[in-house]
Amino acid sequence: MLIVMDLNAPREDIEKIKLKIKQLNCTPHEIPGASKLAIGITGPTHNLKQEDFSLMPSVEDVVRVTKKYKLVSRMMKSEDTIIDFGNKSIGGNRLQIIAGPCSVESRDQIFEIAEILKNMGINFLRAGAYKPRSSPYSFQGLKEEGLKYLEEVKKEFDLKIVTELLNQHTVDAVAAVADIIQIGARNMQNFTLLEEAGKTQKPVLLKRGMSATVEDLLLSAEYIISQNDYNIILCERGIRTFETATRNTLDLNAVPVLKKETHLPVFVDPSHGVGIWDKIPPMALASIAAGADGLMIEVHQRPGEALSDGYQALDPKRFKSLLEKIKELAPIVGKELV
Amino acid sequence: MLIVMDLNAPREDIEKIKLKIKQLNCTPHEIPGASKLAIGITGPTHNLKQEDFSLMPSVEDVVRVTKKYKLVSRMMKSEDTIIDFGNKSIGGNRLQIIAGPCSVESRDQIFEIAEILKNMGINFLRAGAYKPRSSPYSFQGLKEEGLKYLEEVKKEFDLKIVTELLNQHTVDAVAAVADIIQIGARNMQNFTLLEEAGKTQKPVLLKRGMSATVEDLLLSAEYIISQNDYNIILCERGIRTFETATRNTLDLNAVPVLKKETHLPVFVDPSHGVGIWDKIPPMALASIAAGADGLMIEVHQRPGEALSDGYQALDPKRFKSLLEKIKELAPIVGKELV
Amino acid sequence: MLIVMDLNAPREDIEKIKLKIKQLNCTPHEIPGASKLAIGITGPTHNLKQEDFSLMPSVEDVVRVTKKYKLVSRMMKSEDTIIDFGNKSIGGNRLQIIAGPCSVESRDQIFEIAEILKNMGINFLRAGAYKPRSSPYSFQGLKEEGLKYLEEVKKEFDLKIVTELLNQHTVDAVAAVADIIQIGARNMQNFTLLEEAGKTQKPVLLKRGMSATVEDLLLSAEYIISQNDYNIILCERGIRTFETATRNTLDLNAVPVLKKETHLPVFVDPSHGVGIWDKIPPMALASIAAGADGLMIEVHQRPGEALSDGYQALDPKRFKSLLEKIKELAPIVGKELV
């Protein structure tokens, strides 16, 4: 249930409503908005009646949210969520590109690629310190050492860091370095991890699981947002189907579906979605054309030497040429890449 | 196996090679090309040796084709196939949009929408006279009557007609009216129908089956091309996955994969691919951005009154606004919509 | 809609009802049954009212069928359909095993395997004369010659023949030899072929398409049954999923689902369902345990030499040992293998 109030409602009126919600054993959520003030209600809302609230002071409307997901839905908050990074904000009409290697491989490697990307105007650097790998015998990332290099590179080049959180032990360490905490596809329904990520109050990039429906993805985002963390980026990265010509099947249908259902920004990771480097530029353009708010792309200075996923990384030259095309494409879909 | 020859090779040399191929119990295929003359060989090619041909006159190269599909592959023919419709050609750097209603519903209906589309500059009208329906109790199309209206509308507005061939009984009737014979997703592996369509020597638009891999699609196209019909358009229209938020999962990954593997033009049908009208414009743009050579889109003058699939049809106003965006997008991917 | 009548209703009363149905622009179907006489109604039944029929003579009940499929549903006919082959009937509490090679390869081959199978007590021989193959360059079957051998082998060993119908051209030729006409997975939605198969009034074995839901399968069966051909066997043969460890994913869930939804016998083809010979015996037993009315299994005298699908064929020794286990298993699920 959602209570819509006047933006200038006195704090006293707001608190009265929140108190009443708690008395009815539910949880109130003040939802940030530019034109209205809204209070979302979660919990056993089937016990509530609209009349409980409709006549209270400053209340303009009381709406029952029929979706399984609540706080992430456009019914609760109709305006796009914009994640504030000063002049590097995410969402709205601004495109952002998160780029970088699959994993931090060494101090030299990450400094080299960071400088290249910075010079191309990239604001967000991705690189995994902890890597989730199907096999316990594959390279698992540099771990703490990787985080340390990310911290250094962040200061050196004034880049925002996006890096994956794998488990509860490392929440504090990752949150100390990351500007955006990434939750990978395999952990999309690791609900405890979602809650812990939300508790950090950091922006979270949540990747869609390989067999997750759009509804599952939104429900997982609801675990984060219910920790009062509204800064969530949803990321389509390909689903598992019978097709073996590509690593995964990038489901771009999900982009317009998500943009309608939720106020959260939607990114696409074409690198994992298709898994073969020469198919990435067309799929990156297609993602923007479909309405994505940004991309997450693997870029490596020498893809052939990458310790993981090198076949799906672009080299800097090809990435630059892609950026130029994105810049041209952006205005056609009402966006800009700055 | 493929024999590459000088473009100016004397007919005599060509015939000698074709004769030798036949003597070895294989089948020669002269492959149309602008810069080289090539002879593809199908049949028990494992018995052939490169030396059988490499020293014959006018032969420049002998190449073994390792793909399961032969004549459709870029190994056999590296240049894009362009289907010649005078100034309405398909393939190469020209985008074409095939538009129209799901089915012919009446003479008035098809004349009304044809005029609207013609006035928007559309060259290809789609509309089904025979409709394949999951249930025997659903509307099955106007059949012969529908074909008759298509013939009339074709003359009246100088439109090229794209209509579906459902079975062997109606090959002649459909081929008499259609400029492009459509083979639907459910018949993609109806191999007899593929051969019959090929025998008409008409252009064929072959839709990908709901659970067909890209390789399956190319092998089905091979059934058509082996009838010496090179004018084939492949059409991605969504595959079946676990996702239920959309009617199908439009697999745009298939576009760059197909463009690399085959010389045939690749279209996308976002109407079936997503199945909900308001998601069609973004997916149409995404298809072009991914590298498609054209689109097949359902447009109905009054979608709410359509006898079939109305929820996935655009109305003329929205379609026009989409066309304008496509026109802007085309040059970014090296194409033009004229 | 379904009209249930007394089994001894006079012909006159029945005809009156059928006439009335036709006057209301619908189609009556007399449904064979042991305990009741029923008349199914298809067509624009939304125009009918129960009162139109409930007071007519001999009418016991009028039921609205809410499923999309009508005549195949248990709502229309609650008793199991038993396909009458004298003492080799299919359905009810009798298990039948259809066995034989993927394709007729030669007169000697089919005679040899037929004799082996006959001696094991097998009543139904499967073997393809026309083979649907993904590639136009693969072995396509012996065609007319294959049919001829099947006719000879049928007489020699008194075996019932199950062979695939691929296209409309060969309906008469196949129907002349086949005791059961097989429609393959790739043609499950070749609706014209379904109707033609139904028109022969022969029993039809309909295989589930690779991406067909259970509902799709039942709707396809409805195309056959609406030709007044009630002798249909549904056959689960594996669906397409992301799993590549097996050729297909045999969906045994479909067996109890189908047994509840329809009165038609349900078979399973574990050979295509799993695609690796050593996994076939356990999956064959699992199929019977799940409630299947029979199996379709590939058996070849020398699987290593088969012209198609040899890796999924059992040799006679292993097949015999499987038959013995099926005989033991049958009574546990209330069936017998005779």
Next chain:
Amino acid sequence: MLIVMDLNAPREDIEKIKLKIKQLNCTPHEIPGASKLAIGITGPTHNLKQEDFSLMPSVEDVVRVTKKYKLVSRMMKSEDTIIDFGNKSIGGNRLQIIAGPCSVESRDQIFEIAEILKNMGINFLRAGAYKPRSSPYSFQGLKEEGLKYLEEVKKEFDLKIVTELLNQHTVDAVAAVADIIQIGARNMQNFTLLEEAGKTQKPVLLKRGMSATVEDLLLSAEYIISQNDYNIILCERGIRTFETATRNTLDLNAVPVLKKETHLPVFVDPSHGVGIWDKIPPMALASIAAGADGLMIEVHQRPGEALSDGYQALDPKRFKSLLEKIKELAPIVGKELV
């Protein structure tokens, strides 16, 4: 790589080999076996040569394991793993049924169902204290309180407890009560959790993820076994496909595939696999017929009142009747249910 030694090899010889393995920067694993003593090697084994070990004392054979998974594979250990619970052992020719409600709902509920199951001869009680739910607003289990009731019920009825581990915080609490730690489908690739479960040295039941291939499942088991925990049960529970007639698609093909690839016991959970109670008994029988070593089945005293998943729970009467059929079926597949 695998070193096979004489069962009576002196400890000194074994230690020499293990030392050499460590000197080569790899990890030795002594693999329990009845007829041979084996030392598995994981790590950078591509640096090892067979000659490094083949001439060392007591070494009989040196084998390179070509699968991605190592210690779980039959190449490493050919005999079936039997999990020792005294006279309630799991694996080998003994069938075990794990039964119980989806979740612990109250002290009374769990005591009531435990007594019913104990009286039917059931040895293993399943019930979740922590429940992973797609929505944060669904019932999440009784948590610590639920664990307490499980501890009480375990003592009262001498039942082995199977309960799910959801996160790292609760490893100690769950391990203190559980005889078998369950890892759910959503956490199958939560690699940290797998390692933590392995470190407890308790038996672990690992459920297949909804989009996990058989290879993925084995690789996840490898994370556990590499913690030197060999007591792992793999559990098929249905995968995600396009079919919506059932909750999931139970992939029984996986049973014979897994039985060939690995020495670990393989269970099936037909309750989640099909998701509709009346389809569970046939699928349970099919699972045993396919070669499963046991089942995990949801049983609730009053399914209609269950707090979660009631529609997929059997009531005690139907469960008892299923047990009787399983008892009859077991000897046909060389097993017994005691």
